[in-house]
Amino acid sequence: MERLPLEIGSPIFIQSLENKSVKARSTVIGARHGDFIIIENPVVHFSDRLFSKLSGSISCHYLHEGDLYEFMSTIRYYGKEDFAVIEYPPEFRLSQLRKHHRIYVNIEAMLRVPRERESFKGILTDISSGGCQVNVSTILFLTKGTECFLSFTLPDNTLIDSIKSIIRNIKIDKRNNSTEVGFEFFQDQEQLQSITRFCRFCMFFEV
Known part of the structure; x- marks a missing residue:
């Protein structure tokens, strides 16, 4: 299993596979290679008072040094301290972003x-x-x-x-x-x- 170049404090973008219009930005808190990734609660805000937590199967996009890592995962559970644990992906897709996208x-x-x-x-x-x-x-x-x-x-x-x-x-x-x-x-x-x-x-x- 290849290792993701995860860095604590780096942003990670989450998208629901059930409803692809639902997206959230989160932050990597920690990880155990081959087991799980810990992120801040991926919460979707519809308004100041209305929000929802993502659940189930998700698509993840992680940016690192100009490269985009895309992988599928599942939210394992939510912790009490505003974090979520997701499954470590068995595989991922790597692609380079356009350096100067306007x-x-x-x-x-x-x-x-x-x-x-x-x-x-x-x-x-x-x-x-x-x-x-x-x-x-x-x-x-x-x-x-x-x-x-x-x-x-x-x-x-x-x-x-x-x-x-x-x-x-x-x-x-x-x-x-x-x-x-x-x-x-x-x-x-x-x-x-x-x-x-x-x-x-x-x-x-x-x-």
Whole structure:
């Protein structure tokens, strides 16, 4: 039996096999190879007061270092301390995710260019684990390769603060007095991991 590269604290996505529209996000708490996996309670929230626990046969999706591990399991039981025990899979399917899958968003962003005195407000229109696109309502006379810093808050309320970004493409729209800028994120592994987690979450839940 092959070993899953499970890490405590890593997210795992659960889907009911009885109703595939029912999905939940959980976290790996522990595991015993070949026996069981312990996760936080996989709870589906329909509203602030209405929720349901998953039960029976489930499909699991686990992300690790850019690889997606998919396997079938069964919820063995729920513990009293807000955790669930599921069966360790006898087999799993491994596939690589697209590294830079675009997620379309509409997020306010702040663009800072080191040589400029002022910062520019813009709208982040798409984002991936590798970069993003920002629309600014003014003409920016910048060139490819310019180093900038972007700040914005992801829809999951994660703050991305002054992440270093390099301009990879720029398009000026004189008619609408705007500039469309494509950025590649650079360095800052902690913030990049937050962006990657958000993008993968959206990919799984087809946001």
